[in-house]
Amino acid sequence: MFSQSPIVCNVPMDEPGRHIGSLDLMTSDNTHYYSVIPIPIAVFNNGEGPTVYVSAGTHGNEEQGQLVVRRLIADLNLSDIQGRLILIPSLNLPAARVSARVSPLDDANLNRSFPGDARSGPTSTIAHFLTNVLFPICDAGMDLHSAGREAGMPALTYLGLNPDKELTKRSYELLKAFGFPHAMICEDGGDGMDDSAHALKIPFIGAEFKGMSSADPAPLKQGMDAVLRFLVHTGVLKDPGNLPPPAETVLLDHRVLTSVRAPNEGFFWPAHEMLDEVKAGDVAGMLYSFDEIGREPTALTYPASGVVTMRRTHARCAAGDLVVSTAPVITSDDIL
Numbered sequence: 153m154f155s156q157s158p159i160v161c162n163v164p165m166d167e168p169g170r171h172i173g174s175l176d177l178m179t180s181d182n183t184h185y186y187s188v189i190p191i192p193i194a195v196f197n198n199g200e201g202p203t204v205y206v207s208a209g210t211h212g213n214e215e216q217g218q219l220v221v222r223r224l225i226a227d228l229n230l231s232d233i234q235g236r237l238i239l240i241p242s243l244n245l246p247a248a249r250v251s252a253r254v255s256p257l258d259d260a261n262l263n264r265s266f267p268g269d270a271r272s273g274p275t276s277t278i279a280h281f282l283t284n285v286l287f288p289i290c291d292a293g294m295d296l297h298s299a300g301r302e303a304g305m306p307a308l309t310y311l312g313l314n315p316d317k318e319l320t321k322r323s324y325e326l327l328k329a330f331g332f333p334h335a336m337i338c339e340d341g342g343d344g345m346d347d348s349a350h351a352l353k354i355p356f357i358g359a360e361f362k363g364m365s366s367a368d369p370a371p372l373k374q375g376m377d378a379v380l381r382f383l384v385h386t387g388v389l390k391d392p393g394n395l396p397p398p399a400e401t402v403l404l405d406h407r408v409l410t411s412v413r414a415p416n417e418g419f420f421w422p423a424h425e426m427l428d429e430v431k432a433g434d435v436a437g438m439l440y441s442f443d444e445i446g447r448e449p450t451a452l453t454y455p456a457s458g459v460v461t462m463r464r465t466h467a468r469c470a471a472g473d474l475v476v477s478t479a480p481v482i483t484s485d486d487i488l
């Protein structure tokens with residue numbers, strides 16, 4: 153069916169119906185001898201309408217999105233759909249299976265592997281498949297993350313600005329419909345999934361669920377409601393009429409993100425909660441030396457004013473570890 157990739161899609165993408173199957177990734181290494189790794193995929197194809205893509209598990213240790221997409225597959229009926237909905241709950245399946253950020257097969261980070269190359273290992277092959285096979289048939293898409301286990305983040309949407317203003321506007325409309333309280337504004341031109349989608353002129357956003365892969369009901373519901381609003385906005389999902397309204401999204405400028413790093417090994421006692429507003433020069437927290445317990449703790453300060461957007465999850469840190477990041481607030485007029 154898709155001869156331009158070594159991945160074989162075994163669901164009949166173009167036939168009406170609810171199809172559950174796999175993207176079969178051919179692999180041959182010490183563990184997999186001429187084997188197929190079946191990456192699960194669900195396709196709901198029901199008449200006229202857009203083709204919309206949603207994935208999770210690009211980073212295998214970010215679990216909430218993987219759960220939300222599985223629930224979508226379980227809950228949605230074919231009659232809820234108008235068009236074609238493509239759902240991939242654990243895109244980097246080898247990483248998801250071992251709950252790791254990068255693939256155990258080649259140590260590659262899937263979200264740094266785009267546009268991908270079908271001859272550069274399994275992770276790059278997955279990226280290549282999306283760029284060359286799946287995205288060209290899509291009208292909109294998004295990829296779900298949840299900040300992993302090392303760094304805590306609030307619920308965030310990601311929007312990459314593209315030189316094509318109309319494309320950025322359409323992606324921004326997705327962001328507004330998704331309706332998380334905060335969004336990070338980045339610049340296209342990197343090696344992420346959204347960069348590849350935007351290069352193909354497909355409106356696309358990413359999201360970080362709050363909760364660092366925990367199974368707390370509140371962030372899971374927040375994420376589920378947001379994905380459903382996104383799907384309704386694209387037109388692929390009929391409006392169930394009972395979704396909570398989107399939040400007014402505060403935009404944070406990731407392009408000028410600043411970070412505080414530990415100058416030496418120790419334990420960090422942070423001074424602020426996530427999303428607190430801070431000023432340049434404010435004390436970000438105190439670093440207590442690991443070895444020299446009689447040494448005065450070191451006050452680490454913020455290099456710039458902004459909002460606390462990321463914090464190291466663990467108190468213990470090594471020299472050079474990021475302990476907290478901030479980004480300034482901007483308005484939609486600054487980006488559109």
Ligand SMILES: [Zn+2]
Pocket residue numbers: 210211214297298299300
């Ligand atoms: Zn991630």
